[in-house]
Amino acid sequence: xxxxxxxxxxxxxxxxxxxxxxxxxxxxxxxxxxxxxxxxxxxxxxxxxxxxxxxxxxxxxxxxxxxxxxxxxxxxxxxxxxxxxxxxxxxxxxxxxxxxxxxxxxxxxxxxxxxxxxxxxxxxxxxxxxxxxxxxxxxxxxxxxxxxxxxxxxxxxxxxxxxxxxxxxxxxxxxxxxxxxxxxxxxxxxxxxxxxxxxxxxxxxxxxxxxxxxxxxxxxxxxxxxxxxxxxxxxxxxxxxxxxxxxxxxxxxxxxxxxxxxxxxxxxxxxxxxxxxxxxxxxxxxxxxx
Amino acid sequence: xxxxxxxxxxxxxxxxxxxxxxxxxxxxxxxxxxxxxxxxxxxxxxxxxxxxxxxxxxxxxxxxxxxxxxxxxxxxxxxxxxxxxxxxxxxxxxxxxxxxxxxxxxxxxxxxxxxxxxxxxxxxxxxxxxxxxxxxxxxxxxxxxxxxxxxxxxxxxxxxxxxxxxxxxxxxxxxxxxxxxxxxxxxxxxxxxxxxxxxxxxxxxxxxxxxxxxxxxxxxxxxxxxxxxxxxxxxxxxxxxxxxxxxxxxxxxxxx
Numbered sequence: 001x002x003x004x005x006x007x008x009x010x011x012x013x014x015x016x017x018x019x020x021x022x023x024x025x026x027x028x029x030x031x032x033x034x035x036x037x038x039x040x041x042x043x044x045x046x047x048x049x050x051x052x053x054x055x056x057x058x059x060x061x062x063x064x065x066x067x068x069x070x071x072x073x074x075x076x077x078x079x080x081x082x083x084x085x086x087x088x089x090x091x092x093x094x095x096x097x098x099x100x101x102x103x104x105x106x107x108x109x110x111x112x113x114x115x116x117x118x119x120x121x122x123x124x125x126x127x128x129x130x131x132x133x134x135x136x137x138x139x140x141x142x143x144x145x146x147x148x149x150x151x152x153x154x155x156x157x158x159x160x161x162x163x164x165x166x167x168x169x170x171x172x173x174x175x176x177x178x179x180x181x182x183x184x185x186x187x188x189x190x191x192x193x194x195x196x197x198x199x200x201x202x203x204x205x206x207x208x209x210x211x212x213x214x215x216x217x218x219x220x221x222x223x224x225x226x227x228x229x230x231x232x233x234x235x236x237x238x239x240x241x242x243x244x245x246x247x248x249x250x251x252x253x254x255x256x257x258x259x260x261x262x263x264x265x266x267x268x269x270x271x272x273x274x275x276x277x278x279x280x281x282x283x284x285x286x287x288x289x290x
Numbered sequence: 291x292x293x294x295x296x297x298x299x300x301x302x303x304x305x306x307x308x309x310x311x312x313x314x315x316x317x318x319x320x321x322x323x324x325x326x327x328x329x330x331x332x333x334x335x336x337x338x339x340x341x342x343x344x345x346x347x348x349x350x351x352x353x354x355x356x357x358x359x360x361x362x363x364x365x366x367x368x369x370x371x372x373x374x375x376x377x378x379x380x381x382x383x384x385x386x387x388x389x390x391x392x393x394x395x396x397x398x399x400x401x402x403x404x405x406x407x408x409x410x411x412x413x414x415x416x417x418x419x420x421x422x423x424x425x426x427x428x429x430x431x432x433x434x435x436x437x438x439x440x441x442x443x444x445x446x447x448x449x450x451x452x453x454x455x456x457x458x459x460x461x462x463x464x465x466x467x468x469x470x471x472x473x474x475x476x477x478x479x480x481x482x483x484x485x486x487x488x489x490x491x492x493x494x495x496x497x498x499x500x501x502x503x504x505x506x507x508x509x510x511x512x513x514x515x516x517x518x519x520x521x522x523x524x525x526x527x528x529x530x531x532x533x534x535x536x537x538x539x540x541x542x543x544x545x546x
Binding site: 007008009011012013015016017019020021023024025026027028030031034044083086087090091093094102104105106107108109111112113114115116117119120121122123124128130160163213214217218220221222223224227228238241242245246251254255258261262265269 | 293296297299300303304306307308309310311313314317327366367369370372373377379381385388389391392394395396397398399400402403404405406407409410422425426429433457458459462480483486487489490493494504507508511512519523526527530531533534535538
C-alpha cells in the first residue's frame with residue numbers, strides 16, 4: 001500500500017515539475033544565455049561571449065522603434081482603461097445574476113481566434129467599411145477617412161482584442177470593494193467625485209495595475225495586429241523580435257529583446273505587489289476567472 | 291435616467307465587441323467578393339472552402355494538435371493541481387511560481403524561448419514541437435481551473451478514505467477526480483480553444499511541412515481579402531462559442 005502511495009505522489013509531482021522545469025525554466029535561461037552569445041550566419045549562434053545583441057538594443061534607431069511600440073501599447077492600455085473602468089462601475093449597479101451574464105457575453109469573443117477578429121476589423125475600418133459608410137450617411141464627412149494601415153488602426157485593433165483583459169481584473173477588485181465605505185463617506189458629506197477619487201480608485205488600484213499589465217505586455221507582442229492593420233510602417237516590438245528570429249536571424253538581438261520584455265513584466269509585477277500592499281487587496285491576477 | 295445611461299453604456303460596449311464578428315459572419319454568406327455591399331445570399335464560399343485541400347489539411351492538423359495537446363495538458367495539469375493542493379514537497383513554491391510566471395509571460399517570449407530550446411536539442415519543427423509548445427501554454431490554465439475547484443472543496447472525505455485504508459491512487463480516482471471532473475472538463479475545453487486559436491507561439495515553432503489553420507489564415511489574409519477565410523472564421527467562431535458555453539456551464543455547476 002505504501003509503495004502505491006509513493007507511486008501516485010511521485011507521478012503527480014514529478015510530471016508537472018519536470019514539464020515546467022524543462023519547457024519553462026530551462027528555455028527561459030537559454031534565452032538569457034543566447035542574448036550574450038555571438039551571432040553566426042550558418043549556425044545561428046556561436047557559443048562565444050558577446051555583447052553585440054545588447055548593443056543593438058541600445059542603438060538609437062531601435063530605441064525610437066521601441067519607444068513607438070511602447071507608446072502604442074500604453075495608449076492602448078489607457079483606452080482600455082477608459083472604457084473598462086466606467087463599464088465595470090455601470091456593471092456593479094446591475095443585479096448579480098445579470099453581471100454574470102454580461103461578463104460571459106464579453107468573454108465569448110475573447111476566446112475566439114484573435115487573428116480572425118483583427119481581420120474582421122479590416123472590414124470595419126476600410127474605406128468602404130462600416131464606420132466610413134455610417135459617418136457619410138449621417139453627413140459628418142464627405143470623403144471616406146483613411147483609417148486603415150495607420151497607427152490609429154493598430155491601436156484600435158489592440159484595444160479591441162485586449163479589452164476583456166482590462167475589464168476582468170478591475171471587475172474582480174471592484175467586487176471585493178466594501179460598499180459600506182462608500183455609504184459611510186456619503187453620510188459624512190463626501191461628494192460623488194470625492195468618493196471616487198478617495199475611496200474607489202485607491203482601493204481598486206491593484207485591479208487597474210493588473211489590467212495594465214495584462215494589456216501592455218501582450219500588446220507589444222501582437223505582431224499580426226501591426227501586420228494586418230498597420231501595414232509595414234507601424235511595427236510593434238513583436239514584429240521586430242519575429243524579424244530577428246525568422247528573417248534576419250540575429251538570435252542574440254532577438255533574445256535580448258525578449259529579456260527586455262521580461263524585465264518590463266517584472267517591473268509591472270513589482271508595481272502590482274506594491275499596490276496590493278498599499279490597499280491590502282488582491283487585484284485578481286491570481287483569479288481563475290478568465 | 292442614470293440607470294438608462296448605465297444600461298446604454300453596457301449595451302454600447304457589447305455592441306462594439308460583437309460588431310466585427312457580426313460583419314464577418316454576414317460576409318461569409320455574401321455574394322460579393324469584397325464584402326462592401328450586400329449582394330445576395332450564398333453558400334458558395336463554404337463550398338469553396340471544403341474544396342480547398344490545403345486549407346482542409348491545415349484544419350485537420352489543427353484539430354490533431356488541439357485534441358492531443360488539450361488532453362496531455364489536462365492530464366498533467368490535473369495531477370499538478372492535486373499535488374499542489376495535497377502534498378508538501380521540495381520546490382513546491384518554485385513550481386507554483388513557475389505556473390504563475392508561465393501564465394503571465396507574453397506569448398512571444400514563450401515562443402522564442404521554446405524555439406531556442408527546440409533548435410538546441412535538435413527537435414524538428416513540426417507536430418512534436420507544436421504539441422510541446424501548446425501543452426506548455428495550456429498547462430497553467432488547467433492547473434488553475436482544477437486547483438481553484440479543489441480549494442473550495444471539503445477535504446475531510448479524503449481523510450476519511452485514507453483512514454479506511456484507501457491508497458492515494460484510490461483516493462484520487464474514486465474521490466477527488468469525480469469531484470473535480472467539471473473543472474477538469476472545462477480545463478480541457480479551454481485548452482482546446484487556446485490551442486486552435488493560437489497564432490503567436492505556433493508561428494515560431496512550426497515548420498513548413500506542418501501547416502495549421504491559424505497560420506494558413508494568416509498567410510491568406512496578408513495577401514488580401516479572401517471570402518473562404520470569412521467562411522472558415524465563421525465556423526471557428528461558432529465552434530469556439532459552443533465549447534466556451536459548455537465549459538462555462540460546467541464551471542457554474544457548483545458543488546455536488
